[in-house]
Amino acid sequence: MFSMEWSVSQSHQYNECPRSWYLQRRSAEGDRLRVRPVPLKSLIGIAVHKGIAEQIGLWRDGKEVSALGAEEIGLTYISRIWAQKESTITEFVNGVVVENNTRSRMEDAMHQRIATFFNMFWPHLSKYQYVTHETLDSFLIQGVKMWVQVDLATRDSMGGLLVSDWKTGQGHHNEADSHQMVVYALWANKKFEPDPDRIHTQVVNLRTGQVDRRTMNVESLAETEQRLDEEIARVSEAVRGGNFVAIPSLEKCISCGYLSLCNEGSSTVQGSRSQSVNID
Numbered sequence: 551m552f553s554m555e556w557s558v559s560q561s562h563q564y565n566e567c568p569r570s571w572y573l574q575r576r577s578a579e580g581d582r583l584r585v586r587p588v589p590l591k592s593l594i595g596i597a598v599h600k601g602i603a604e605q606i607g608l609w610r611d612g613k614e615v616s617a618l619g620a621e622e623i624g625l626t627y628i629s630r631i632w633a634q635k636e637s638t639i640t641e642f643v644n645g646v647v648v649e650n651n652t653r654s655r656m657e658d659a660m661h662q663r664i665a666t667f668f669n670m671f672w673p674h675l676s677k678y679q680y681v682t683h684e685t686l687d688s689f690l691i692q693g694v695k696m697w698v699q700v701d702l703a704t705r706d707s708m709g710g711l712l713v714s715d716w717k718t719g720q721g722h723h724n725e726a727d728s729h730q731m732v733v734y735a736l737w738a739n740k741k742f743e744p745d746p747d748r749i750h751t752q753v754v755n756l757r758t759g760q761v762d763r764r765t766m767n768v769e770s771l772a773e774t775e776q777r778l779d780e781e782i783a784r785v786s787e788a789v790r791g792g793n794f795v796a797i798p799s800l801e802k803c804i805s806c807g808y809l810s811l812c813n814e815g816s817s818t819v820q821g822s823r824s825q826s827v828n829i830d
């Protein structure tokens with residue numbers, strides 16, 4: 551059996567389909583070096599994050615930043631993945647027939663998200679003081695490693711800590727995003743800022759231009775720590791019992807990297823491999 555580690559994205563995956571979480575953990579444990587295929591709906595987000603992260607690294611080092619530079623990084627990523635799509639993109643691996651203009655739609659969407667970032671948000675954010683960005687880090691909950699990777703952490707002119715997260719897809723800001731940001735705030739509290747009242751978070755939706763900004767407090771951090779405690783205890787129990795129910799749906803299963811290992815998913819997808827696939 552695998553060792554228990556946790557993160558907000560694992561929590562999301564577990565709630566969507568415990569079987570897919572289990573299969574991913576098992577495969578990660580047995581085959582750490584293998585690059586897993588990426589679902590189409592994640593490609594735009596990865597490309598945008600890579601492009602922006604590279605430019606923030608330049609800003610940190612006192613160098614010039616540009617939207618064009620971010621786009622080049624994103625386009626290179628999409629091009630590299632697309633060139634070997636039969637092995638790198640989950641839907642192609644699963645034999646799904648996607649629309650001919652899928653790649654150009656992804657590139658257009660990436661362009662729009664990056665333009666929104668640099669036109670609407672960067673002029674403001676770049677006045678702040680750099681703390682860290684896109685660094686994989688962890689803290690302990692009940693002795694279990696809780697992994698986080700924040701898009702950007704900065705200090706404002708009053709010394710407050712601002713944790714920012716870019717969203718690139720269709721999802722509206724929701725409870726899951728709020729939970730994710732409080733988990734990031736918990737990490738920031740342990741790592742950078744002992745006073746919860748001086749920790750702010752913002753979810754920046756690069757598709758719509760909307761921002762959801764919040765300020766933390768002792769209660770919000772304590773509630774989230776309690777929720778993580780309970781979640782980890784519940785999943786640890788499932789791991790001990792080896793009980794991972796499959797929750798199939800056509801939309802989930804055609805984009806699932808474990809379809810070939812899952813009878814329930816295979817039955818759900820059977821005869822439906824010609825689909826309009828959601829790319830964001």
Ligand code: SF4
Nearest residue numbers: 567570803806812815
């Ligand atoms: S194929 Fe569907 S049911 Fe099976 S693990 Fe993946 S998401 Fe879950």
